[in-house]
Amino acid sequence: METLLIDKTHDESRQGEALAPTTSDPLTFTKRFYIESYGCQMNFADSEVVASILNKEGFGATRNLEEADLIFVNTCSIREKAEQTVRKRLTEFKRLKKQNKELLIGVLGCMAERLKAKFLEEERLVDLVVGPDAYRSLPLLVSEATVGQKAVNVLLSREETYADIAPVRLDGNGVSAFVSIMRGCNNMCSFCVVPFTRGRERSRDDQSILNECRELFEQGYREVTLLGQNVDSYYYVPAEADGSASAPVTFALLLEKVARISPLLRVRFSTSHPKDITDEVLYTMQRYDNICKYIHLPLQSGSTRVLQLMNRTYTQEWYKAKVDRIKAILPDCGISADIIAGFCTEQEEDHLDTLAVMDYAKFDFSYMFFYSERPGTLAARRYQDDVPEIVKKRRLQEIVEKQNQLSLQSNQRDLGKIFTVLIEGDSKKNEREWKGRNSQNKVIVFPKSADSALTKGSYVQVRVTECSQATLRGLLVL
Ligand code: SAH
Ligand code: SF4
Ligand code: F3S
Numbered sequence: 001m002e003t004l005l006i007d008k009t010h011d012e013s014r015q016g017e018a019l020a021p022t023t024s025d026p027l028t029f030t031k032r033f034y035i036e037s038y039g040c041q042m043n044f045a046d047s048e049v050v051a052s053i054l055n056k057e058g059f060g061a062t063r064n065l066e067e068a069d070l071i072f073v074n075t076c077s078i079r080e081k082a083e084q085t086v087r088k089r090l091t092e093f094k095r096l097k098k099q100n101k102e103l104l105i106g107v108l109g110c111m112a113e114r115l116k117a118k119f120l121e122e123e124r125l126v127d128l129v130v131g132p133d134a135y136r137s138l139p140l141l142v143s144e145a146t147v148g149q150k151a152v153n154v155l156l157s158r159e160e161t162y163a164d165i166a167p168v169r170l171d172g173n174g175v176s177a178f179v180s181i182m183r184g185c186n187n188m189c190s191f192c193v194v195p196f197t198r199g200r201e202r203s204r205d206d207q208s209i210l211n212e213c214r215e216l217f218e219q220g221y222r223e224v225t226l227l228g229q230n231v232d233s234y235y236y237v238p239a240e241a242d243g244s245a246s247a248p249v250t251f252a253l254l255l256e257k258v259a260r261i262s263p264l265l266r267v268r269f270s271t272s273h274p275k276d277i278t279d280e281v282l283y284t285m286q287r288y289d290n291i292c293k294y295i296h297l298p299l300q301s302g303s304t305r306v307l308q309l310m311n312r313t314y315t316q317e318w319y320k321a322k323v324d325r326i327k328a329i330l331p332d333c334g335i336s337a338d339i340i341a342g343f344c345t346e347q348e349e350d351h352l353d354t355l356a357v358m359d360y361a362k363f364d365f366s367y368m369f370f371y372s373e374r375p376g377t378l379a380a381r382r383y384q385d386d387v388p389e390i391v392k393k394r395r396l397q398e399i400v401e402k403q404n405q406l407s408l409q410s411n412q413r414d415l416g417k418i419f420t421v422l423i424e425g426d427s428k429k430n431e432r433e434w435k436g437r438n439s440q441n442k443v444i445v446f447p448k449s450a451d452s453a454l455t456k457g458s459y460v461q462v463r464v465t466e467c468s469q470a471t472l473r474g475l476l477v478l
Helices: 041-056 080-099 110-115 135-146 194-198 206-218 251-259 279-287 304-309 316-329 348-361 378-382 389-413
Strands: 017-019 031-037 059-061 070-075 104-109 128-130 151-153 176-180 223-227 266-270 294-296 334-341 365-370 418-426 433-437 443-447 459-467 472-476
Touching: 031 041, 041 059, 041 070, 041 104, 041 135, 041 176, 041 223, 070 080, 070 110, 080 104, 104 110, 104 135, 110 128, 110 194, 128 135, 135 151, 176 206, 206 223, 206 251, 223 251, 251 266, 251 279, 279 316, 304 316, 304 348, 316 348, 334 348, 334 389, 348 389, 365 389, 389 459, 418 443, 433 459, 443 459
Parallel strands: 031 059, 031 070, 070 104, 104 128, 128 151, 176 223, 223 266, 294 334, 334 365, 443 472
Antiparallel strands: 017 031, 418 433, 418 459, 433 443, 459 472
């Protein structure tokens, strides 16, 4: 059975995956880089910007470590475990340097930003340290590192959106692609390191987003996921030719513009913040069949008291009212969440509130974590990480079990229903079966038919005939 993993944000199976285009880069490249990505979709999208910048410098991507002149690790700081994984990897890479003295190793992304030159000075693990807003300086940094200089750029920017850089699609199935619409985050959730590693929030020029989506569609892509830490606060004011400001583009408007590229282009987005998602966005989703009926709406905690300490700025009631609103306007909308167990001061009754909100919202899926204190965050400075690990883990286990039940029930409700499925490719286990997703972002596996006109990127009707907690299986409706 395939696991139902509905986005890459914390998809364990994708962490550390080596990325390179499926068709190998042309032999015109004289040098090769290898890149591994960790963390959220934005990091995976950034690796594609990095690839584009490096291609221009004559470096082609490879999935083969032995072939690489440059090794990059695009890192994540969200939880301690994410950082530990990267450190282990870097120690392994360092060993490769013994065999190949010319080999350069670079740390990119959030850990680079958080630890800065420490990587070069204390640990001597790497040759380059490059923060998420500094990728344009990679060519310069690579040439500095080549002659043995320390190469560090971790400057954060208020403007950088890499709007004009066409990402090189690295791992694509050729059907779905990520498109960054903004960077950074202005929320200060007290547990979260992202505002420190990614800097201030800024929105990307709407025209460059539209052009990128249009080009993807023309290349055969059938699904784009618009990415930001808080997409509902997307806000861009285009400049007129004479320099005057024209009407601002909100997220709802951007969504509509992307949806109008073609009815055959599915549009998804992530992440929505419960405090910011508007009715206007929900009504826009209602108007367009090709805007997928799926919202990732992180809950974090079901307790109003804990939410307040987390600085999430909504209450349990507010969250439930948002869920009601989504279900009223979009009755068949899938909803998923992120949940943290054992945040500072969490009591048993707070934990029970979380379980109760899960029941109320009937999440189709959740990403669940136990709290990991991150240095420098508001919570680390203000509150004690006082829930014992054993309690955190027990609560997390209860949350996971609750979600497993909810996911199974959600899948059982789909039995007998017919969905429009976008085929993404062969199922992992069996090449006589296709794998695709419905609008609600659920993976559906079904046997191929004799109809040879079907390929990945085709839309088909599938009736769900079987389910487990993790997967839907079905049959083509011909
Ligand atoms: N911008 C997104 C979340 C990005 S981080 C949002 O606001 O929802 C992804 C998830 O990691 C968060 O939703 C949270 O559930 C989890 N997370 C963040 N910091 C964490 C920490 N210190 N410990 C445990 N989980 C954390
Ligand atoms: Fe972190 Fe909160 Fe910003 Fe999400 S909204 S990235 S959890 S600070
Ligand atoms: Fe993403 Fe991890 Fe950075 S979740 S923004 S890569 S800290």
